[in-house]
Amino acid sequence: MANLQDLPIRDDLKGQEPYGAPQLAVPVSLNVNENTHRIPEAVAIDIVERVAAAVLNINRYPDREFMGLRTALAKYLGLGLTPEQIWAANGSNEVLQHIFQAFGGPGRKAMGFAPTYSMYELIAKGSQTEYVKGTRLERYELSAQSVREQILELKPNIVLVCSPNNPTGTPVTLDIIEAAYEAISEATGGVLVVDEAYAEFAGNTEVSAISLLPGRERLLISRTMSKAFAFAGARVGYLAADTAVVDAMRLVRLPYHLSAFTQAAAEAALAHASEMLAMVDEIRLQRDRLVIELSRMKLEPYRSDANFVLFGGLSDPGAVFEALLAKGILVRNVGLPGTLRVTAGTASETTAFLEALEEILQDPQQYASR
Template sequence: MVAKLDDLPIRDDLKGRKPYGAPQLAVPVALNVNENTHRIPEEVAVDIIGRLAAAVLDINRYPDREFLALRNALANYLGADLKAENIWAANGSNEVLQHIFQAFGGPGRSSLGFGPTYSMYALIAQGTGTIYVDAPRLDRYELSPELIREAILEHKPNIVMLCSPNNPTGTPLSLSCIEAAYEAVTEATGGVVVVDEAYAEFGGNTEVSAINLLEGRERLLISRTMSKAFAFAGARVGYLAADPAVIDALRLVRLPYHLSSFTQAAAEAALDHASTMLATVNDIRFQRDRIMLELKDLGLDPYRSDSNFVLFGGLEDPNGVFEALLAKGVLIRNVGIPGTLRVSAGTEAETSAFLEALRQVLKK
């Protein structure tokens, strides 16, 4: 007899919950989960395959538990005088965030985000027994130092989550907002501030990064990923830059040998070809800005975005538009914000297919 989920003795706070999920459908144009839709260059693929082949010869042995070669490569990529001891990595930035919540959250502790924002923050908080508070944003989903400070002093969180640029809205975040958050949480609880820079490489000014604020702020944590700009979503590599003491804290909660030999080898190869891997970023920015301009021409309302996607409003029936686009082979995302849909910036051909399909749908 097959049991139902409700028949199992799961935790009370998990009953009735749904796991994170986005549609995985076989369609000609998939622009729903903010992937880099460009394939990695052949020369990089060849190097990765060679390193995986070398790694398999020693696959009977555990991988480097401290993944020092990868941490050095990530430190070199980020610059800012960072060293391996400033770097952590895991299977996607979601696991990095889970490590943070395991180390600094937990029962009796709380976290604060500014919604709408990345839905995994609340799910990871829940999974670690951490209270999650969703504070509201300003008009058009913007944030200000004053609003951030007020929310932190009111709720006194142990973990503050700032998504920069924000997912699912694409909203950029100023360094002054991050500075205000750090000052306020220092005053309120002495907790940590986590800046999620998953889409940082797509910003208009890539030097506006929390990486530049690390010095002297031992409780500031910057999460990054190779999934987006590096077109490495299937490899599952996320990483973190922080004070070495933070890295020591994350060691306390990680599983042994959590990064496989294959993951380490593939990521090191990709980082050795960073400039080649990131060659598509400018084109993605161009397609994003093109989408915003053409959406305005269609009478819709795109929100400003420093990411590789655009949230747009002005839709009376977003689910109807979503379904009509899907019927034309174009998959985008309904993130649940009333009157809106979200679309990733794809290749020129994918972007053109989306815009043409949308024109046809809106004419009906």
């Protein structure tokens, strides 16, 4: 068997590590921001029936333009969007890959505000796009002025703003998005990508960059069904943008990239949007509960509009991670000093995490700075 280093891979890929997060069989898995609530049984039955119906024509290619799904997504998002303004792919990561293939590449530059979603840099490298890191303010916040100044200085062709941010949960206000769009338009005439993967968990879900689309043909808003819709295993991400952007996506996508099964399942889920999203309020409740209880433990939770909480105040986060794992609870060490990140799970999962963490923090080995 050959080793990776023995193969004639591209020079810029040598020494790189693939994206990965632990997938362990544990009683309480709170590490990758999944929706830990199962979908309602009635919805599951409808999904199964529609997928079964799709099997009857599986000898034919699926609808290449997936207009049924795009129509359903446009209806779900509202705000006057048309199906022609919607794109979809196998998870929002593939949507981002399409964006980089269309607007990035050799000689072009992408920019994110670190710390942020690690896949931005990996997708940039895969498309041979230079990736530069902007900075954040205290407690990982952004401001319109800071964002504008950094974009004008670094002059990227693609700017990525994660709203709310992963892994910190930081909310992003619309004035920041407006400032970023004006800056990149002035700097290079490039595109601004707003990643709203966790938008449904925000305190005010009516505040979305989608409302800024009219008159901004280079504004792209990426979303996913993985989180709020509890559809992570189905792999459905989507994009709202100008129709010209959707035309650009067609240039780089593989033909028939969304299977008939994916389209059928997603359309069924969207037909039951109110039922699928009924669990979001409960998840917000558990997220806010995490913030309150972590503060009570004298830890430092960061403000979050997502379905997870990043918390600091740990003198040895690696040791706390292992101690939690030993108790059957998997969280995420994202590599930020003194922190761990935990997904807001069901009430019982949240309780199990909080009880285990409090017990660990009382250990005489002093896992945390109190």
